[in-house]
Amino acid sequence: MSALRDRLASGAFTITSELNPVRGGSAEAMKERARLLLGWVDAVNLTDNQGAHVRMSSWASAIAAREAGLEPIMQMTCRDRNRIALQSDLLGAASVGLTNLLFMTGDYPKFGDHPGAKPVFDLDSVTMLWTARKMRDEGKLLSGNELKPPPSGLFLGAVENPFAPPEEFRAARAAKKIAAGAQFMQTQYVFDVAAFERWVGALRDEGLTQRCSLLAGVGVVRSLRALDFMSSGKVPGVSVPDFVQRRLRGVHPDSVAEEGAKLAAEVIAQVKAMPGVAGVHLLTAGYEKKVPDLLEMAGVAGGRGPGSVTSSAATSSAATSSAATSSAAAVKAAAPDIAAAGA
Amino acid sequence: MSSGPVHVDLLPGPPADWQPGPGEPRLPRPPEPRLAPRSAYVVQRFVKPNWLNRRVGALVERLPLARRAFTVAERKSKEDLFGCRMCGQCALPVTGYSCPMGCPKELRNGPCGGVGPGGACEVYPDRRCVWVVGYERAASQGHADDLRRLQRPVDHRRFGESSWLNYWAGRDDHLWTDNDGLASPPVMGDQE
Ligand code: SF4
Numbered sequence: 084m085s086a087l088r089d090r091l092a093s094g095a096f097t098i099t100s101e102l103n104p105v106r107g108g109s110a111e112a113m114k115e116r117a118r119l120l121l122g123w124v125d126a127v128n129l130t131d132n133q134g135a136h137v138r139m140s141s142w143a144s145a146i147a148a149r150e151a152g153l154e155p156i157m158q159m160t161c162r163d164r165n166r167i168a169l170q171s172d173l174l175g176a177a178s179v180g181l182t183n184l185l186f187m188t189g190d191y192p193k194f195g196d197h198p199g200a201k202p203v204f205d206l207d208s209v210t211m212l213w214t215a216r217k218m219r220d221e222g223k224l225l226s227g228n229e230l231k232p233p234p235s236g237l238f239l240g241a242v243e244n245p246f247a248p249p250e251e252f253r254a255a256r257a258a259k260k261i262a263a264g265a266q267f268m269q270t271q272y273v274f275d276v277a278a279f280e281r282w283v284g285a286l287r288d289e290g291l292t293q294r295c296s297l298l299a300g301v302g303v304v305r306s307l308r309a310l311d312f313m314s315s316g317k318v319p320g321v322s323v324p325d326f327v328q329r330r331l332r333g334v335h336p337d338s339v340a341e342e343g344a345k346l347a348a349e350v351i352a353q354v355k356a357m358p359g360v361a362g363v364h365l366l367t368a369g370y371e372k373k374v375p376d377l378l379e380m381a382g383v384a385g386g387r388g389p390g391s392v393t394s395s396a397a398t399s400s401a402a403t404s405s406a407a408t409s410s411a412a413a414v415k416a417a418a419p420d421i422a423a424a425g426a
Numbered sequence: 427m428s429s430g431p432v433h434v435d436l437l438p439g440p441p442a443d444w445q446p447g448p449g450e451p452r453l454p455r456p457p458e459p460r461l462a463p464r465s466a467y468v469v470q471r472f473v474k475p476n477w478l479n480r481r482v483g484a485l486v487e488r489l490p491l492a493r494r495a496f497t498v499a500e501r502k503s504k505e506d507l508f509g510c511r512m513c514g515q516c517a518l519p520v521t522g523y524s525c526p527m528g529c530p531k532e533l534r535n536g537p538c539g540g541v542g543p544g545g546a547c548e549v550y551p552d553r554r555c556v557w558v559v560g561y562e563r564a565a566s567q568g569h570a571d572d573l574r575r576l577q578r579p580v581d582h583r584r585f586g587e588s589s590w591l592n593y594w595a596g597r598d599d600h601l602w603t604d605n606d607g608l609a610s611p612p613v614m615g616d617q618e
Contacts, residue, residue: 187539188531188538190540190548191531191540191548191549202530204531204533205580205582206579207534208535209535209576209577210577210578210579213576213612213614214579214614216611217614220611223616225579225614225617226617226618227616227617227618242539244539244541247537247541247542248537248541248542248543248544248545248555248558249541249545249557249558249561249562251565251570252536252557252561252570252573255573255574255606256535258606258608259535259536259574261608262576262606262608262612263576263607264611289608291608316542316543316546316551319538319539319540319548320538320539320540320541320548322542322543
């Protein structure tokens with residue numbers, strides 16, 4: 084039921100991308116943004132109020148993305164909902180065929196646009212994955228109450244930050260999520276390829292890359308302003324190593340975007356060659372329209388593009404995608420929202 | 427300072443006038459556990475459910491006043507030593523004796539992805555993440571693998587109860603898995 088699962092199972096290099104829902108109540112606006120990625124990526128993550136900023140809900144955005152012809156991954160964080168609401172939303176998602184679900188703990192509310200909100204954190208990412216697996220495999224709620232029928236075909240995802248302290252524990256933490264039920268895992272921004280390789284190696288040694296597909300998080304730093312923001316410590320889980328900062332600050336300010344793209348393309352090529360890595364996850368920070376360029380540059384665009392899509396939903400959406408100017412404006416509006424997914 | 431095999435070391439605590447700042451009610455307090463890691467595992471040997479503890483526990487549970495006094499004593503001592511929040515289902519034995527309820531997200535399965543370089547808490551950057559502290563403490567005593575066990579969800583009805591009484595009466599038996607759960611799917615059990 085999950086095209087993403089089939090793609091990963093085939094062993095083909097897989098590309099997923101973040102797609103931040105719109106701040107607004109229109110499915111059409113959401114679809115416009117989604118169409119920029121049509122054919123270029125294998126699946127898109129609909130973030131769940133990323134960075135604790137209110138956006139259209141991830142389930143509604145996931146339906147819009149699917150209508151635009153994309154394979155949706157619905158994200159769910161434990162920040163805003165307790166175990167009752169999380170299980171109920173999971174059943175709702177399954178009922179409309181949203182089967183790629185990705186769970187994370189979530190950023191603290193103080194980083195968002197409603198810093199005074201009550202933090203929930205009733206479950207954590209591990210117990211939420213475990214609960215989802217129980218619902219699917221045992222057909223029971225956390226309480227033990229039976230589900231009639233249980234949600235079927237769920238493909239469960241997780242995130243991890245291989246670079247955050249305690250670094251020696253990060254592979255173990257990924258292993259906990261795999262034990263709990265994670266079948267695919269996306270990571271935080273990979274800048275430090277050597278550190279990433281150590282993390283992948285630890286999971287590979289335990290045979291866990293056979294059980295869970297790893298997708299390396301890759302994003303482009305587009306300006307010195309973005310670099311300052313990302314290295315300020317104000318974006319949960321994001322840190323930019325010194326050698327990357329030196330490289331980006333070493334070029335003319337006008338060429339930062341170009342250098343940032345080059346760097347990201349290099350990372351994609353490097354992780355692609357790493358055994359145990361199934362693909363990349365693009366952290367677009369609102370620049371969905373730049374995804375094709377990045378993939379070309381990294382040499383992984385072959386066979387991709389709107390022309391590669393054959394489904395009927397996609398053709399009908401391609402016909403209406405001439406409203407490119409307004410969609411570019413919608414994307415622009417999201418650009419400052421760099422806040423990346425905390426694990 | 428050492429006297430026989432039982433040797434308990436206290437680490438320096440926060441200054442006497444230390445208070446969480448405005449907007450920091452969920453700050454770990456004291457910011458880091460005060461019982462030295464080695465001492466914590468020594469004490470563990472005595473707190474584990476054994477014949478004596480079970481008897482004492484059963485007795486205390488039968489007398490409401492004794493139960494209250496016991497709970498207060500537990501709270502007082504564990505607050506000072508670990509910043510205990512009295513969740514009633516103590517995770518300390520498998521967290522390097524760093525209380526996970528001092529994490530602003532109350533995470534019991536390890537640190538979130540927001541830990542800053544140097545081990546800073548995502549929410550309170552001038553504090554170290556309770557899990558960075560816990561990992562360090564557990565690893566220093568050869569207990570790093572404890573943190574690989576899967577912790578089941580917290581039962582919020584137990585807040586305020588004595589975790590020692592719950593531990594000795596066996597009501598805590600299913601808080602975490604026996605191992606890392608990788609060999610066969612870990613059992614969640616029904617969380618009524
Ligand atoms: S009883 Fe709960 S709150 Fe108290 S120290 Fe143990 S884990 Fe922390």
